[in-house]
Amino acid sequence: MAVVFLVDRQRLQNFIQDAKTPLLFISTFLFYFSLSTFWSTGEGTFTSALKHSFYILFFILMINHVVKNYGILRLHSLIFAAAFTLLLLTFIFVDKSTLLTGRLENGFFGAPSNVIDLGGYFAVGIISAFIIARESGRHWIYFPASLLFIGLLLTQSRGPLLALIVSSFLLFAKYKHIHLRHILSTLGGLVIIGLFFYFTGYGSEYSQRLIDAYQQSYVRFGIWQHTLELVEQRPWFGWGFDKTLSFRNSLGAVVTTTHSVYFSTLLKGGVVGLILLAGVVSAGLGCAWRRFHEAMALEAMLYLFSLMFFITQGMFVIGSPSEAWMLFWLPLAVAMASRRVAPQVNVRAASFSD
Numbered sequence: 184m185a186v187v188f189l190v191d192r193q194r195l196q197n198f199i200q201d202a203k204t205p206l207l208f209i210s211t212f213l214f215y216f217s218l219s220t221f222w223s224t225g226e227g228t229f230t231s232a233l234k235h236s237f238y239i240l241f242f243i244l245m246i247n248h249v250v251k252n253y254g255i256l257r258l259h260s261l262i263f264a265a266a267f268t269l270l271l272l273t274f275i276f277v278d279k280s281t282l283l284t285g286r287l288e289n290g291f292f293g294a295p296s297n298v299i300d301l302g303g304y305f306a307v308g309i310i311s312a313f314i315i316a317r318e319s320g321r322h323w324i325y326f327p328a329s330l331l332f333i334g335l336l337l338t339q340s341r342g343p344l345l346a347l348i349v350s351s352f353l354l355f356a357k358y359k360h361i362h363l364r365h366i367l368s369t370l371g372g373l374v375i376i377g378l379f380f381y382f383t384g385y386g387s388e389y390s391q392r393l394i395d396a397y398q399q400s401y402v403r404f405g406i407w408q409h410t411l412e413l414v415e416q417r418p419w420f421g422w423g424f425d426k427t428l429s430f431r432n433s434l435g436a437v438v439t440t441t442h443s444v445y446f447s448t449l450l451k452g453g454v455v456g457l458i459l460l461a462g463v464v465s466a467g468l469g470c471a472w473r474r475f476h477e478a479m480a481l482e483a484m485l486y487l488f489s490l491m492f493f494i495t496q497g498m499f500v501i502g503s504p505s506e507a508w509m510l511f512w513l514p515l516a517v518a519m520a521s522r523r524v525a526p527q528v529n530v531r532a533a534s535f536s537d
Contacts, residue, residue, distance in 0.1 A: 205466035205519050206240075212459040213239060216424055216452055216501055223451075225425020232424055235502055239512055246516035255479075255522065256318040259311040262513075266308025267327055269294070270334045273301070287337040299496050300506040302343035305335040306488060307509065309347065314481045346491035350484045353475070402432050403442050403495060410446045414453070421453035427498070444493040444500055444511070451499065463515075464490060470518040482517050489514035 213236035220229045249258045273287060273294055288298045295301045312328035315321060335344055409430045413422065428450075430438045441447040448460045467490075471483035489511055493500075500507040 205463075205470055205515075206243075208459070208462040208466045209243070209515075210236075210240065212456075212463050213501060215456060215459055219421065219452055219456070220424045222420065223423025223425045225423065225427075232501065238504070239501065239508070242508060242512055243516040243519065246513065247520045250517075250520035250522075254318075256315060258517075259314045259318070263308050263311040263315060263324070263327075266304050266311065266331060269301075269304055270308070270331055273334065286339045287334065295506055297506070298338040299340045299342055300510065302335045302338040302340035303492055303496070303506070303510045305331045305338070306343045306347040306492075307485065307513070309335070310481055310485045310488065317481060342495045343492060346488050346494075349491060350487040353484045353487060354480055356480075405432050406430065406438055406442055407446050410441050410450050414449050417453060419453045419455060421449065421451045421456055424451060424501075426451050440498040442497075443495055444497040444507075447497065447499050467515045467518055470515075474518055474521070477522060479522070486514045486518040 214233070217229055217232035217236055220232050246258065277287060286298045287301065288294075295304065308331045309328050312324045312331070315324050335347070406428070410428065413428075427439045428441060432438050441450060445457070445460070449457045452459070467486055471486040474480070475483040492510060497507060497511070500511045
């Protein structure tokens with residue numbers, strides 16, 4: 184793909200013209216946090232952080248290239264296939280004796296180490312399934328999407344589930360006219376999920392998990408309070424790229440992550456870093472707004488899901504390819520990519536050829 188952009192300069196210029204504002208904010212954000220390695224106390228270097236920043240920019244360009252040249256359906260077919268493969272591998276290798284009592288973790292060697300990120304992958308796969316159904320009319324895909332939703336429930340992760348539900352409200356503003364196939368597809372998915380709860384008895388287990396989660400939610404507030412105390416010591420430029428926490432929470436566990444990308448950005452980059460992140464988010468929301476008015480409300484929903492997901496999850500979004508690439512940069516890249524424009528036919532030439 185890099186070769187294509189280098190050879191076809193016009194294509195590169197067209198992309199930059201379409202997404203120059205988001206690219207400017209993203210590049211500034213990445214460069215600033217690469218510079219923050221100079222006042223960081225960790226082992227990270229400027230060249231390493233800058234290299235990872237170029238990787239992220241390349242990733243965004245690659246997503247746009249796929250959408251513009253191969254179409255939305257091709258991209259989301261790949262995303263959905265990856266998410267569903269992850270689900271199958273997890274179900275195959277997970278300890279079956281704890282499937283309905285514990286969290287859906289330690290499935291196999293390649294699975295995300297954190298079940299919250301695993302749930303985020305499943306949620307992205309669900310939204311991609313909806314996009315596939317919209318683009319292709321293949322409504323049978325709601326069945327495997329229901330299985331992904333069951334996988335999301337089995338992770339017992341509240342953050343991805345809540346982010347998925349809240350972001351889906353955006354669809355009500357777009358699809359005011361509900362067709363029979365939408366009702367039938369929704370009912371079919373609910374039946375599958377209902378049968379799962381009925382035959383497994385997992386409903387009581389999950390409801391208890393939600394009750395426990397409410398009681399434990401104050402743990403994160405303690406982490407964020409400690410983070411703000413550190414920020415007060417270096418408010419403007421933060422502690423630098425490699426800063427992590429070393430904090431024992433109210434449950435006695437040692438915490439190294441802020442459990443929020445937004446608090447992490449403030450910790451590492453200070454007020455300046457947070458303002459730059461706000462610029463990235465604002466530019467992404469502007470792209471999502473345009474996609475919403477281009478009959479691409481699901482792409483806008485995907486970006487809103489990402490923003491809400493990272494309120495209570497993640498440490499940072501710059502680094503080697505990781506969960507953050509799929510859950511932060513992928514939704515942003517999808518929101519930045521407009522539909523492939525079909526080539527226009529020269530009507531006059533066509534009429535003369537006839």
